Amino acid sequence: MPEPPDDRDANDLLRSAGSDGLREMLDRAERKVIPLRDVVEPAQQSRLRPVSMVRWDHVAPPEPExxxxxxxxxxxxxxxxxxxxxxxxxxxxxxxxxxxxxxxxxxxxxxxxxxxxxxxxxxxxxxxxxxxxxxxxxxxxxxxxxxxxxxxxxxxxxxxxxxxxxxxxxxxxxxxxxxxxxxxxxxxxxxxxxxxxxxxxxxxxxxxxxxxxxxxxxxxxxxxxxxxxxxxxxxxxxxxxxxxxxxxxxxxxxxxxxxxxxxxxxxxxxxxxxxxxxxxxxxxxxxxxxxxxxxxxxxxxxxxxxxxERRRSLLQQAAQDSRDDEVFFALLSRFVAQNRAVSPNRGPTYAPTQFAGEKEARAAYVNAARLKNAMDRLIEAGRIEIEVVGPKSKSRSRLVLK
CATH class of the missing domain: 3.40.50.300 (P-loop containing nucleotide triphosphate hydrolases)
Known part of the structure; x- marks a missing residue:
């Protein structure tokens, strides 16, 4: 295998190229005694350099910044x-x-x-x-x-x-x-x-x-x-x-x-x-x-x-929940008295959606999402219940007072 060229061989090679850019690089190389490989190779170096992991066994993984x-x-x-x-x-x-x-x-x-x-x-x-x-x-x-x-x-x-x-x-x-x-x-x-x-x-x-x-x-x-x-x-x-x-x-x-x-x-x-x-x-x-x-x-x-939005305290949230429960209970009482069935399941008779459009709910600024939460609390508390009516093949659920 031939020996790599020394610095003088490198200079001869660069001069033969006849490029102004190469002459400038040659002049810098001559002044600083830079080998040819340091002048030519950086542009050819690959960016595909593997990450060194040899110290990772002894260093904690960095936290996200x-x-x-x-x-x-x-x-x-x-x-x-x-x-x-x-x-x-x-x-x-x-x-x-x-x-x-x-x-x-x-x-x-x-x-x-x-x-x-x-x-x-x-x-x-x-x-x-x-x-x-x-x-x-x-x-x-x-x-x-x-x-x-x-x-x-x-x-x-x-x-x-x-x-x-x-x-x-x-x-x-x-x-x-x-x-x-x-x-x-x-x-x-x-x-x-x-x-x-x-x-x-x-x-x-x-x-x-x-x-x-x-x-x-x-x-x-x-x-x-x-x-x-x-x-x-x-x-x-x-x-x-x-x-x-x-x-x-x-x-x-x-x-x-x-x-x-x-x-x-x-x-x-x-x-x-x-x-x-x-x-x-x-x-x-x-x-x-x-x-x-x-x-x-x-x-x-x-x-x-x-x-x-300012976060409510636990006491404030409990007070609002109680008011929402009473609005839902009052509306359900009225609907039952008027023989207007409402359902706990989403659909045309879904109770929270039906109640949200009533004047009592609008006056209290209670939307359907809060009425849904009130319905769940009232069912869990046993104040209202779900009643299944009709034959098994066409059964439907409705909310009733307990």
């Missing part, structure tokens, strides 16, 4: 979806502010640190109004937010594309993305809020590979920052109807490590045709690869923000 504990994983992209005008941007802007001034957000304490909010949907006047409510809620000033590292960038009315796809399906970052990447590298924000995906991604939202590549670029921002990216998106009509909260390819759900869905709340959530309560929202933490899933929070519009 979060920027918002058990909700937003560090160095990952989180998707935040919801219909338009639900309040997604307001909630995300509040989260970015909470990081900057070390305040709570939806019953959690985000990690303190700088944050960047990049908004391609609203101008600075809208951000000013929204942040005014935030400063009042947190009892801080705009100077406090600025000193804490909150940076606001509005791209409304401008080209906000961060990535687009070529004919081959390769998703390429734009110059704007590179600018953002450089800013992220300088600031090292704990949180990067992006509103919204439709403004930033010029590829095909139905193409799994393209969606995966775009989320990968977002995650690169999170890795460079050693923080998190929360990307706002809008669901399709199907996503709204099915409650999945996504649009396009299922890869929007699969590619991220965590996902939130913000939607409205009906006044009578258990009855058909229930009208939405414009002051209420529900945020569902629908995916969390590293923490608890299926958490839900009810939010109410208060002083310009959506804030968690």
């Amino acid at each position: 979060w920027t918002v504990f058990q909700r937003v994983p560090r160095r990952q992209t989180t998707l935040f979806s919801g219909e338009g005008a639900m309040g997604k941007s307001t909630l995300l802007l509040q989260l970015c502010a909470a990081h900057a001034v070390a305040k709570d957000w939806l019953h959690t304490m985000p990690e303190p640190g700088p944050s960047i909010f990049l908004d391609a949907e609203d101008d600075q006047d809208v951000m000013h109004r929204r942040l005014a409510a935030v400063t009042k809620h947190y009892s801080v000033s705009f100077v406090d937010l600025a000193n804490g590292g909150l940076q606001l960038i509005s791209l409304v009315g401008q080209d906000a594309i961060l990535a687009g796809s070529s004919r081959s399906g390769k998703v390429q970052p734009t110059e704007l993305y590179n600018e953002l990447l450089a800013l992220v590298g300088d600031v090292k924000p704990v949180m990067i809020g992006l509103a919204s995906a439709a403004n930033f991604f010029a590829g095909n939202e139905n193409d799994r590979a393209e969606v995966q590549q775009f989320i990968g670029l977002c995650t690169r921002l999170a890795i460079v920052a050693n923080g998190s990216v929360v990307l706002v998106s809008h669901p399709s009509n199907t996503g709204i109807a099915t409650g999945t909260g996504v649009s396009g390819s299922t890869q929007w759900h699969n590619a991220v490590r965590a996902r939130f869905f913000l939607h409205g709340v009906k006044k009578q959530s258990d009855s058909e045709g229930g009208e939405p309560d414009n002051d209420l929202r529900e945020i569902e933490f629908m995916k969390n690869n590293y923490g608890p899933r299926a958490e839900r929070l009810t939010l109410r519009w208060q002083d310009g923000l959506f804030l968690p």
